[in-house]
Every structure is written in C-alpha cells, then in structure tokens.
Amino acid sequence: VIDRVALGIDIGGTKVAAVLVDSAGTVLARERGPVAPESNEAALASIFAVSDRLFDTYGRDRTQLAGIGAGAPGGIDWRRGVLTGATNLAWQDLPLGQALSERYGVPAVVDNDVNVAAWGERCFGGWPVPIQHLVFITVGTGIGAGLIESGRIVRGRRGAGEIGHIPLLENGPRCKCGLVGCLEAVASGPALGALGCQLAAGGSPTLLALAGGNAKAVTAEHVFAAAQQGDTGAQWLLERQGYYLALCVLISWRMLDPDVVVIGGGMAEAGPPLFEALWSALRRLRPDRSWGQQIGGTDARRDPSEYAVPTRLGADAGAVGAAALVLQPEAGFVEEGIISLPSR
Numbered sequence: 044v045i046d047r048v049a050l051g052i053d054i055g056g057t058k059v060a061a062v063l064v065d066s067a068g069t070v071l072a073r074e075r076g077p078v079a080p081e082s083n084e085a086a087l088a089s090i091f092a093v094s095d096r097l098f099d100t101y102g103r104d105r106t107q108l109a110g111i112g113a114g115a116p117g118g119i120d121w122r123r124g125v126l127t128g129a130t131n132l133a134w135q136d137l138p139l140g141q142a143l144s145e146r147y148g149v150p151a152v153v154d155n156d157v158n159v160a161a162w163g164e165r166c167f168g169g170w171p172v173p174i175q176h177l178v179f180i181t182v183g184t185g186i187g188a189g190l191i192e193s194g195r196i197v198r199g200r201r202g203a204g205e206i207g208h209i210p211l212l213e214n215g216p217r218c219k220c221g222l223v224g225c226l227e228a229v230a231s232g233p234a235l236g237a238l239g240c241q242l243a244a245g246g247s248p249t250l251l252a253l254a255g256g257n258a259k260a261v262t263a264e265h266v267f268a269a270a271q272q273g274d275t276g277a278q279w280l281l282e283r284q285g286y287y288l289a290l291c292v293l294i295s296w297r298m299l300d301p302d303v304v305v306i307g308g309g310m311a312e313a314g315p316p317l318f319e320a321l322w323s324a325l326r327r328l329r330p331d332r333s334w335g336q337q338i339g340g341t342d343a344r345r346d347p348s349e350y351a352v353p354t355r356l357g358a359d360a361g362a363v364g365a366a367a368l369v370l371q372p373e374a375g376f377v378e379e380g381i382i383s384l385p386s387r
C-alpha cells in the first residue's frame with residue numbers, strides 16, 4: 044500500500060519552512076529558506092523555491108502527494124486560499140492556494156498559521172483519545188491562539204483567537220496594534236526581554252553578564268537563564284511571565300472549556316522553567332474548578348501539567364499542521380468543496 048503524503052508549508056515573517064508528512068504525521072523531509080516579503084511575485088517565487096528543493100531532496104516521485112497545506116500570518120481568506128495581507132509583509136491578496144495547486148497539480152488549502160498549528164496538535168499530538176476541543180496558544184514575538192471546538196477550527200468572521208490583543212493593563216505599555224496594555228505588549232518575548240533590560244540596567248550582575256555586559260542586549264532567553272542561575276529579579280520576571288501565560292490559558296478556558304491547551308511558539312522552547320511557572324500560577328487560578336468529568340477519567344480535577352502542555356510538534360507545529368489539514372481534513376472541508384481529495 045502506498046501511503047499518502049502531504050506537503051505542509053509554514054510561512055513566517057522572514058522564513059518559509061516546508062515538510063513532507065505521511066498519514067501518521069511522520070515528517071519524511073524538511074526544508075527551509077528565506078521568504079521574500081516585497082511583492083506577491085517574489086513571495087511566491089521564494090515559497091516555490093523551498094518546496095521544489097524539498098521534492099528534490101526527498102527524491103521520490105510525486106504520485107503519493109495528496110495535497111498541499113499552507114499556514115501564514117495575517118489576514119487569510121481561507122475559503123479562497125488567498126492571503127489578504129499582513130502588517131510586516133507587502134503582499135496584497137496573494138492567491139497562494141491556487142498558485143500552489145497549479146504548480147504541483149494537487150489540491151491546496153491555506154489557513155492562519157496558529158489555526159494550522161492547533162490542527163496539527165489535534166491530529167498528530169499523540170493523544171490517547173481523539174481530541175475535539177483544543178486551544179493552541181503561541182507565545183513568541185506575538186501572542187495568539189488557535190481554537191478548535193467540536194472538531195472544527197473557530198474562525199469567527201475574519202479571525203478569532205487574537206487573545207494577544209486583549210488590553211489587560213489600563214496603564215500598561217503601548218501595543219503595536221495601537222491599544223495600551225495588551226497581553227502581547229505585556230507578556231510576549233520582546234516584552235519580557237525589555238523588562239530584562241531594565242532589570243540588568245538596575246543592577247542584576249547575572250543578567251548583565253549573560254548579555255555580554257550590555258544591558259540593552261538582554262533577551263527573554265537571558266531572563267530564563269538568569270532565573271535558572273538563582274537571580275531573584277529574573278525569577279520574579281519568570282513568575283510574572285507564568286502568571287500572564289496562565290491568564291491566556293484561563294481566558295481560552297472560560298470561553299471554550301477545551302480538553303487541553305497546548306502552548307507553542309518561540310518562548311515555549313524555554314521548556315521546564317516556563318512551564319513550572321505557568322503550572323504554579325494555574326494551580327492558583329484553577330480554570331478546571333467547575334469540572335465534572337474529563338477525558339480519560341472521572342477525577343473532578345486534574346493538575347495543570349496534564350491540561351496545559353507544551354507542543355509535541357515543536358518548531359514543526361505550523362508546517363505539520365498545514366499538512367494535517369490535507370491528511371485529516373477538517374469536518375466539512377471536503378463536503379463544502381474547500382478541498383477535494385482523491386480516494387485511497
């Protein structure tokens with residue numbers, strides 16, 4: 044039996060990552076390259092270049108290819124497969140789905156990058172039981188969420204899940220969206236880095252040393268490292284970070300009551316220190332307080348380490364998730380003609 048394979052493409056602000064994934068979610072090959080932001084034509088050329096290279100290195104014929112999925116930031120008209128535009132990219136109404144489909148001769152679907160990461164975790168996250176309600180929170184340069192409710196991605200009218208732009212602090216820092224005190228302005232990677240800079244300038248020798256003596260060069264990674272080395276100021280920042288991340292979990296919990304919240308994005312790579320801080324805050328906030336029953340058991344309560352978990356797909360979550368939209372199409376995708384797949 045020849046297994047079906049899908050091409051998954053994760054388009055970021057500066058890079059394109061592409062993977063070939065089989066129906067079990069195994070990554071067969073990976074490729075990456077820069078993305079050209081300056082025009083629709085340049086963007087397409089850079090995406091094609093990475094995909095072509097992937098097929099070259101994979102070195103097998105393309106008859107197994109069932110379809111292509113792509114995830115991208117910014118506005119997406121997912122029914123038409125069109126990228127309508129993103130703040131730091133100059134694309135305008137880029138018909139990515141059609142272009143991919145024409146070039147490689149298979150169906151193609153396009154969706155928001157966080158939505159596809161959520162879908163990837165749902166399909167290939169290794170859950171003991173099928174997951175119908177899942178929230179994926181990405182924390183890195185920005186903060187956003189992908190929402191899956193009853194086995195379907197929640198998209199709203201144009202784009203649901205923008206939890207990073209809930210203004211939580213009345214007198215907080217200004218956000219790049221124009222509002223004041225957004226979660227993203229308070230708790231993204233750059234926000235934590237900025238607080239680390241202040242801490243280093245105010246006299247944290249550990250932090251200053253980690254940043255090579257330059258207080259302005261302190262990043263979120265330095266803060267995590269300093270906390271590990273026992274710097275009390277950095278430990279406080281880590282605790283604060285855990286609290287705001289817990290608020291993201293709590294907000295999504297109150298809205299959707301999911302089975303699980305998966306946390307990914309650049310900051311999740313900090314690993315145990317960040318998750319210990321998150322779980323400790325969640326033990327106080329108790330999103331599961333009113334639960335009666337859960338998947339896999341009848342315990343009234345679970346520990347946060349069981350329901351607020353790090354991504355299992357790691358840096359591949361976006362690309363694998365895009366492929367998952369093809370390999371395990373969302374309910375309604377085939378029926379509504381968003382993707383047509385050849386039968387096995």
Ligand SMILES: [Zn+2]
Pocket residue numbers: 207208209218219220221222225227228
């Ligand atoms: Zn904002």
